[in-house]
Amino acid sequence: MTKTAWVFPGQGSQVIGMGADLAAVPLAMTHLQEAEDILGWSVLAVSQSEENKLANTLYTQPCLYVIECILMDLLKQQGWQPDLVAGHSLGEYVALYGADVFEFGTGLQLVKRRAELMSQASDGMMAALMGFDRDELIASLEQTADAVLANDNNPGQVVISGTPAAVESVMTKVKAKRAVPLKVSGAFHSPLMADAAAEFESALEPVAFAAATVPVLSNVEPTPSQDAEGLKQRLRQQMTEPVRWREISLQLPQLGIERVIEVGPGNVLTGLIKRTCKSLTLLNVGTLAQVQGLVK
Known part of the structure; x- marks a missing residue:
């Protein structure tokens, strides 16, 4: 079977x-x-x-x-x-x-x-990142208070979560093919x-x-x-x-x-x-x- x-x-x-x-x-x-x-x-x-x-x-x-x-x-x-x-x-x-x-x-x-x-x-934000360097992302998250890896979906697609300022900061620092803010009410996970x-x-x-x-x-x-x-x-x-x-x-x-x-x-x-x-x-x-x- x-x-x-x-x-x-x-x-x-x-x-x-x-x-x-x-x-x-x-x-x-x-x-x-x-x-x-x-x-x-x-x-x-x-x-x-x-x-x-x-x-x-x-x-x-x-x-x-x-x-x-x-x-x-x-x-x-x-x-x-x-x-x-x-x-x-x-x-x-x-x-x-x-x-x-x-x-x-x-x-x-x-x-x-x-x-x-x-x-x-209502006090947070999430964003999906696709086509990025994982080591660069992890390093950026470690250096940014109030931002974390929320969904580790596959090698080329993740979601980060945290305060709006922290998430936006990571999005500007990490090179990605796409970085898309998600329409959610808070910083889930x-x-x-x-x-x-x-x-x-x-x-x-x-x-x-x-x-x-x-x-x-x-x-x-x-x-x-x-x-x-x-x-x-x-x-x-x-x-x-x-x-x-x-x-x-x-x-x-x-x-x-x-x-x-x-x-x-x-x-x-x-x-x-x-x-x-x-x-x-x-x-x-x-x-x-x-x-x-x-x-x-």
């Missing part, structure tokens, strides 16, 4: 119209109703809205979590099972649900609170999120985690783990520490993974992995048709 990892994208992968094809699927209808009871609003209504509410962190994160969980459960319903799971930032919550660490509704409650806190952050992380702890602390049924590669520690308390501790650190996606990608072939299925809208993660590990077979499942068309 081909050893397969399932990976789940985070904020930035959302697209207007995602999930519309799931509306009449019984399993999806159950999850969507539970989500509406928890959130107080309809995931599908927001995902189809022309007002672009979906771009607001408050809505983006719950919508992605719900739709990715539905797609994953539909895969399982068809007899598919992953050998390993990982998620990028918000996607780590879907990975933990997929590994049976907590129930769907439990995960959504955590994501709802996370989205509320992150949407309220940086020490500037410490207050939000402390508030989030009150929601996370009472939640009981179960041992994972398959290994999970976490953002802050890209080594496989199934330990309940260890996975919870890694999630505690996630809001203030970097997403080490490049290292997660490099781990996949080392762990015997031959195929990666990105479960969620778009192809952000398979695009990143392709540039890091060229030997892997990469597939995308973001629609009902793609779920039904997947061949073992």
Whole structure:
């Protein structure tokens, strides 16, 4: 059997119209109703809205979590099972649900609170850099207070995070093919999120985690783990520490993974992995048709 990892994208992968094809699927209808009871609003209504509410962190994160969980459960319903799971930032919550660490509704409650806190952050900035010298970037970050590497996505693409002045300073010092400020409310995955992380702890602390049924590669520690308390501790650190996606990608072939299925809208993660590990077979499942068309 081909050893397969399932990976789940985070904020930035959302697209207007995602999930519309799931509306009449019984399993999806159950999850969507539970989500509406928890959130107080309809995931599908927001995902189809022309007002672009979906771009607001408050809505983006719950919508992605719900739709990715539905797609994953539909895969399982068809007899598919992953050998390993990982998620990028918000996607780590879907990975933990997929590994049976907590129930769907439990995960959504955590994501709802996370989205509320992150949407309220307003004292920071993030920027994506592409085509740069890594040593030059690391040296510049070490010399600049209040700027950190937030997303280490692949050898040629990263996101930095920090105060606006610090991020802009790094952008002017480091030569890059492209440097693009991101439309986000705060300095995610940086020490500037410490207050939000402390508030989030009150929601996370009472939640009981179960041992994972398959290994999970976490953002802050890209080594496989199934330990309940260890996975919870890694999630505690996630809001203030970097997403080490490049290292997660490099781990996949080392762990015997031959195929990666990105479960969620778009192809952000398979695009990143392709540039890091060229030997892997990469597939995308973001629609009902793609779920039904997947061949073992």
